[in-house]
Amino acid sequence: MNTRIFRARHAMGRTVRGPTLVAKDGFSARYDLDRINGIFSRPSHKLAGQSYVGKILVLDTAKGGVATAWMLHEMQSRGIVPLALVLNSVNPILAQGAALGDVSMLAGFDEDITAAIPNGAEVEVNPEMGVLTVVD
Amino acid sequence: MKLNDEEKDILAGKAGPVPQQALQHQIKVGEFFGAEDMVAVTQAHLMADTESLGEAGVRWLEGLAAIVDGQRRVRIPTITDPRGTDFANADLLGQTSAMLNLERRAISAFEALGVAMTNTCINYQTIQAPTRNEHVAFGDTGVVIYSNSICGARSNFEGGPSALAAGLTGRTPRYGFHLPEMRRATLRIHVEFTPTSLNGWGALGGVIGRIAGNYWAVPVIEGIEGAPRSDQLKHFGASMASFGSIALFHLAGLTPEAGKLTDVAAPGLPGLRVTRADVDELQRSYHTDDQVDVVVFSAPQLSLFELSDLAGLCDGRRFAVPLLAVTSPQVKPDADRIGYTARIEAAGGKVLSGMCFYQSYAREISEAMGWKRLATNSAKLVNILGGYGYRPMLASMESCVDAAVSGKLART
Numbered sequence: 403m404n405t406r407i408f409r410a411r412h413a414m415g416r417t418v419r420g421p422t423l424v425a426k427d428g429f430s431a432r433y434d435l436d437r438i439n440g441i442f443s444r445p446s447h448k449l450a451g452q453s454y455v456g457k458i459l460v461l462d463t464a465k466g467g468v469a470t471a472w473m474l475h476e477m478q479s480r481g482i483v484p485l486a487l488v489l490n491s492v493n494p495i496l497a498q499g500a501a502l503g504d505v506s507m508l509a510g511f512d513e514d515i516t517a518a519i520p521n522g523a524e525v526e527v528n529p530e531m532g533v534l535t536v537v538d
Numbered sequence: 539m540k541l542n543d544e545e546k547d548i549l550a551g552k553a554g555p556v557p558q559q560a561l562q563h564q565i566k567v568g569e570f571f572g573a574e575d576m577v578a579v580t581q582a583h584l585m586a587d588t589e590s591l592g593e594a595g596v597r598w599l600e601g602l603a604a605i606v607d608g609q610r611r612v613r614i615p616t617i618t619d620p621r622g623t624d625f626a627n628a629d630l631l632g633q634t635s636a637m638l639n640l641e642r643r644a645i646s647a648f649e650a651l652g653v654a655m656t657n658t659c660i661n662y663q664t665i666q667a668p669t670r671n672e673h674v675a676f677g678d679t680g681v682v683i684y685s686n687s688i689c690g691a692r693s694n695f696e697g698g699p700s701a702l703a704a705g706l707t708g709r710t711p712r713y714g715f716h717l718p719e720m721r722r723a724t725l726r727i728h729v730e731f732t733p734t735s736l737n738g739w740g741a742l743g744g745v746i747g748r749i750a751g752n753y754w755a756v757p758v759i760e761g762i763e764g765a766p767r768s769d770q771l772k773h774f775g776a777s778m779a780s781f782g783s784i785a786l787f788h789l790a791g792l793t794p795e796a797g798k799l800t801d802v803a804a805p806g807l808p809g810l811r812v813t814r815a816d817v818d819e820l821q822r823s824y825h826t827d828d829q830v831d832v833v834v835f836s837a838p839q840l841s842l843f844e845l846s847d848l849a850g851l852c853d854g855r856r857f858a859v860p861l862l863a864v865t866s867p868q869v870k871p872d873a874d875r876i877g878y879t880a881r882i883e884a885a886g887g888k889v890l891s892g893m894c895f896y897q898s899y900a901r902e903i904s905e906a907m908g909w910k911r912l913a914t915n916s917a918k919l920v921n922i923l924g925g926y927g928y929r930p931m932l933a934s935m936e937s938c939v940d941a942a943v944s945g946k947l948a949r950t
Contacts, residue, residue, distance in 0.1 A: 412571065412572075414570050432590070432922065433922055433924075433925045434925055435925065436901075443925050443926075443927070444925035445924055447925075463751070463753075463783070464752070465783050466780060466783060466922070467585075467678070467679045467780065468585045468677045468678060468679060468695055468697040468698065469585070469587075469589075469897075470697065471585075471590075471677075471697020471700065472585075472586065472591050472697065472698050472699065473590050473592075475592075475594055475598070476590070476591065476592030476593075476594045476595055479592065479593070479594030480592075480594075491752050491753070492753075493695055493753035493754075493783050493785075494567065494571070494694045494696070494700070494714060495697045497567050497570045497571065498563075498567050498696070498697040499697060501563055501566045501567050501570075501699075502563065502699045
């Protein structure tokens, strides 16, 4: 089994493992998502029409306003939520939302994480160690 | 994080479970960003519309509100961003009783926590603007960027849970824009065109927001002619924050921390030019239809001066499609008393108060009312509403009012 490990400067939450959904694009729960149906709904988003439920989202940066701070908690309560968030950079809102919503998150890598991680790959996010591991 | 004795007591539960839980949340966020300690804040501004909260969020608030009085109230002035409805006009928006009941429950919980229900995103125009170097914990990105940039105050984006935590503990983690070194410019923008209209200022903010690209970027902007008005900078900042997640900008020679360029910018800082064509292109990109189902002025809430301008444009007109103008509960009584509301509503428009359009179940409003093609002069609003299933179009206030009369938005 081949593994590749990526180290993050910022980390929060529990260890989770699952498939990735990757795009060089931003993330805002209010701007980008149909939270009822669990899909990216913003037409211009690179993941438009795709389900984020149970996926480890690998995206570029946090976008938009402050609503995500509440919305991750609400999405978690219904189980219509990403398994984890992995980003090149985050804003305080995503961190605050992940803290309240108990969503695992990694951010800040030495390379563009959206270029390094294949879409659909099986990965493990380990916030305690601050690492993402790709398991082929 | 280093905690002082008072913070250690709060964390140990000596002030009760509500401040304890709030501080635990703040430490989690502070440690994520490498904050060394906490900083005292003087005001908190709390975004918590019920579309964002959902049933889960309201239950969470009700859990805090159920704690015995004396152990659950905010320690500093803590005010609210717009609610998810204007109760008096909920029918006009097709909102359901379930939405309104959730709103009432949230309001009850906030009141039990000692939060003042100001319901405004223009508190820097209507409640109390922060002063230079004042550390605050503000939610609503438009409020933060205006307070940081125009007032010289110090705030990060504080989402609802964190702004409430700051209200309950009187402090916030010291990271990001509470630190002087993080407020230095990271890129230079030379603007070759100074807009006059509010939509033009919003579009310029959107262009710069897209260029800057992320929360930690701080653009310093040169080339602005004259002294922009508060409403112009309100749309400029709100749009920049919306398009780019930007929390702070400097205007060389205009804003408090950038008396001159070198006050905030290191020599050799990379620069870009923004032209009139860039601003026009952003506006044109949103003109995707000629028919209009609804006209909305909102995001941010309108000032008294904006309502005055709108009233002047409404005189003698008769609207064929709905026109909504959204303001704050502080401005609305003045607009009523001075007569702006009556003039807008005589043309068939409606002045709403205490809400903001995109924070009010915009998707459900679209489905209930059949509104898809929406004209507005708010660049922030067009940036948000695409994800809610709208076809939002950006135009001047004058063109939007014309569209409300004819049902068609003229190409510019």
